[in-house]
Amino acid sequence: GAVVSQHPSWVICKSGTSVKIECRSLDFQATTMFWYRQFPKQSLMLMATSNEGSKATYEQGVEKDKFLINHASLTLSTLTVTSAHPEDSSFYICSAAAEAVGGTQYFGPGTRLTVL
């Protein structure tokens, strides 16, 4: 299957700082990328959907000014958690999809964010 990478795999930051997470599709061009967050022992909750070159569509209840998403190219999307607080600590997972891979969503390995 197609490969999606994320960087970093884990990050610890102080409260009030911003953290950027990168998501890359390695062997296909992703027209659409998705960002999820997952709390322990819970399911994946979609945060936003982004298409290359356009603004992201955020799910209800997700603050777009806090979670900045940029999808500048067909292989890279970034999620920036601004002014992070301890309640933002979570497992953030991206996925990428394209018609070239049958529209299937392939997921990255996730990024563990811990805010102190």
Next chain:
Amino acid sequence: GENVEQHPSTLSVQEGDSAVIKCTYSDSASNYFPWYKQELGKGPQLIIDIRSNVGEKKDQRIAVTLNKTAKHFSLHITETQPEDSAVYFCAARDSSASKIIFGSGTRLSIRP
């Protein structure tokens, strides 16, 4: 929008036995149903998927069935092995958008 329910939340089976996980969905226009396996600390891995134009799909020990009329779909794992222990998520693609809606997950444990 789409809503996906998944049962059971936990499942323990003897090694070598079969495991079945069931899901229902609400949007009759949904047309794509993937299943993901997630191991601790990792991202979900696609293990099998089915589209609405077929009723069953099999890949070695894994099979998925789809009943569009009842809006049910199920994952069947035969001859379970210890490495099958993980959390499994069913999902459905919302027909109004490209996003996937996940079920709540099933924690599968394989007893030696």
